[in-house]
Amino acid sequence: MAEKSPAADVEAGLLAHLNSADEVPDSRSFASSLGVSHLELKGVIKSLSAFRIVESTDIIKETWVLTEEAKGYAAKGSPEAQLVAAIPPEGASKDALKAKLGDAFDVGMKAAARNKWIGFDKGNKDLVLRKVESVKDELQEQLRRLENGEAVPDRVIDDLKRRKLITKEKSIWHSLKKGPEFVLKRKTLATDVTTEHLRSGDWKDLEFKDYNYGAQGQPIAKGYVQPLMEVREAIENIFIMMGFTEMPTNNFVESSFWNFDALFQPQQHPARDSHDTFFLKAPATTQQLPDDYLEKVKQVHQSGGYGSKGYVYDWKRDEAEKNLLRTHTTAVSTRMLYKLAQEKPFAPKRYYSIDRVFRNEAVDRTHLAEFHHIEGLICDYGLTLGDLIGVLEDFLSSLGMSKLRFKPAYNPYTEPSMEIFSYHDGLKKWVEVGNSGMFRPEMLLPMGLPEGVNVIAWGLSLERPTMILYGIDNIRDLFGPKVDFNLIKSNPLCRLGL
Numbered sequence: 001m002a003e004k005s006p007a008a009d010v011e012a013g014l015l016a017h018l019n020s021a022d023e024v025p026d027s028r029s030f031a032s033s034l035g036v037s038h039l040e041l042k043g044v045i046k047s048l049s050a051f052r053i054v055e056s057t058d059i060i061k062e063t064w065v066l067t068e069e070a071k072g073y074a075a076k077g078s079p080e081a082q083l084v085a086a087i088p089p090e091g092a093s094k095d096a097l098k099a100k101l102g103d104a105f106d107v108g109m110k111a112a113a114r115n116k117w118i119g120f121d122k123g124n125k126d127l128v129l130r131k132v133e134s135v136k137d138e139l140q141e142q143l144r145r146l147e148n149g150e151a152v153p154d155r156v157i158d159d160l161k162r163r164k165l166i167t168k169e170k171s172i173w174h175s176l177k178k179g180p181e182f183v184l185k186r187k188t189l190a191t192d193v194t195t196e197h198l199r200s201g202d203w204k205d206l207e208f209k210d211y212n213y214g215a216q217g218q219p220i221a222k223g224y225v226q227p228l229m230e231v232r233e234a235i236e237n238i239f240i241m242m243g244f245t246e247m248p249t250n251n252f253v254e255s256s257f258w259n260f261d262a263l264f265q266p267q268q269h270p271a272r273d274s275h276d277t278f279f280l281k282a283p284a285t286t287q288q289l290p291d292d293y294l295e296k297v298k299q300v301h302q303s304g305g306y307g308s309k310g311y312v313y314d315w316k317r318d319e320a321e322k323n324l325l326r327t328h329t330t331a332v333s334t335r336m337l338y339k340l341a342q343e344k345p346f347a348p349k350r351y352y353s354i355d356r357v358f359r360n361e362a363v364d365r366t367h368l369a370e371f372h373h374i375e376g377l378i379c380d381y382g383l384t385l386g387d388l389i390g391v392l393e394d395f396l397s398s399l400g401m402s403k404l405r406f407k408p409a410y411n412p413y414t415e416p417s418m419e420i421f422s423y424h425d426g427l428k429k430w431v432e433v434g435n436s437g438m439f440r441p442e443m444l445l446p447m448g449l450p451e452g453v454n455v456i457a458w459g460l461s462l463e464r465p466t467m468i469l470y471g472i473d474n475i476r477d478l479f480g481p482k483v484d485f486n487l488i489k490s491n492p493l494c495r496l497g498l
Helices: 006-021 027-034 038-050 068-076 079-086 094-101 104-114 138-147 154-162 195-200 227-241 291-302 330-342 385-397 441-447 463-470 485-489
Strands: 054-066 118-120 127-130 166-178 253-255 323-325 349-358 370-381 404-411 414-424 429-439 453-461
Touching: 006 027, 006 038, 006 166, 027 038, 027 166, 038 054, 038 166, 054 068, 054 138, 068 138, 079 094, 079 104, 079 138, 094 104, 104 118, 138 154, 154 166, 227 349, 227 370, 227 463, 291 441, 330 349, 330 370, 330 441, 330 453, 370 385, 385 404, 385 414, 385 429, 385 453, 404 429, 414 453, 429 463, 441 453, 453 463
Parallel strands: none
Antiparallel strands: 054 166, 118 127, 253 323, 349 370, 370 453, 404 414, 414 429, 429 453
16 A cells, blocks of 8 residues: 655645635634644645635745854854853954954954953963953854844844845745635546546546646747847848848957958057957967068058058068957958958949957956957948948948047057947937048059059957847847847847837
C-alpha cells in the first residue's frame, strides 16, 4: 500500500478543523499547531481553493525582520558587548581583539568608545582597557524583542535601520472558511485512462478531472530581433532607397596606413596614441601596402602638395605598417576610394557601411570599447557643402530627425567639417548625432581621382539613434554581455520615426 504523503496529512488536518470549527482565522498559527511550515500549508490551501473546497482571504502585513548580521548579534551579543567581554582585566592589544572578533571589531570599537566602556593606555595607544565591570547590552535585547515579534519604540527602529540591522518584509497569510464544494475528504480525480484501466474495466467507474479548454498552450518558440539589428536594417534600407552601395567591411584588423595616413592624419596625432587605439601584438605589422600610393601619401605629409604645405615632419613607414583594430569604418572608405581612382574612366559612386569599430575608451553609460559606426559618402564632380547638407537632411529625416543644426568643426581629413545636431523632444535639448565634411584634396588627389571630383561624407554611431528610439539611457543595456533578453523579447514591431 502506498505511504501517505505529508501533504495529505496536512490537508486532512485542515479539512477536519474546518468541519468542526468552520474557520481558520490565521493560517500561520494553524501551521504551527500542525507542526508544519507555513509554506507547506500554503500549497495545500492553493490546491483546495482551486477546487472551491475552501475559501481563502489574504492577510497582508509588513514587519521588520533581522538581517543575517543582526541575527548573529541577537545570539552572541552586540559588537560593543562582545568587545568588552573579550578584554581581560590587564587590557588587550587591538590586533589581538581584531583576531578574536573579526568583522565585529571595527563596529564594536566605535560603539564601545562612544558608550565610554573602553579606554586606552596613555603610554601605549594600542592597548585597549575596560572602563566598566559589566555592560547592559541594550542592542541585543532590542533585537531579541523584534525577533520574538514584540513591539519596540520608533526611535529604536530608526536606530536599527540606520545601522542596517533590520529590513522590512511583507508577510502574507490567510484566513480560511468552508467553500461551496466543501468535503471532509476529496476524491482523487483521474487525469488519464491508462492501459491498466482498460484491461480491468474500472475506467467505467472513475471520475475524471475536467478539461480546461481555455488554458493557454505552450508558448511557441520563435526568434527575436535585437533592437540594434532592427535599427541597422532600417538604416540600410534608407541607404539603399537613396541609391547607395554597401562597402565590404569584413576586416576588423587594419593597418595604420589605411586607418590614419591615407586619411591625411599626421603620425603624431593623439588618436594614434595607445590611449585611443588598440594596437596588435601579433601580427604587429603588415607589408601589404601599395608602394606607389604610399610614396605619394608620404610626400603630402612631409612637404605637402596639391595646394597644401603638408605637416612638415619626418614621416615613418614603420609607423604606417602597424596593425590595429580599426577605429572607424572610414578606413574602408579610403580603400574603396583608392580602388575607385584606379578605374578608368571615372564613374560617380555612392557608398555606405555599418559595422563594428574599436576604441580604447573608458566604459560608462554612453561609451563602450566597441560600437557600430555608420558611414555614408558620395563621390562625384562639383559637389559642394550645400549638397552635403541636403543629403543629410534627407537621410536624417528618414530616421525621424527633422530638426537639424550644423556646427563648424575640425577633422584632419575633411575641410570644411560639420558636427550634426538634432533636437530631442524627449530630452528637450539639442543632441550631437554625428560628424560630416568634404574630404580634403590632400587625401583624394594622391589616390589618383580626377581634378574636380569631390567627396562628401558623414558618420554616426548606430547605438545613439537606437537608444533614442527605444528610450534606453545606458548603452550597456543595448549592446554587450549585460543586455536583458526581456528587452529583446518585448521589442515592439515598429517605432515612431522608422
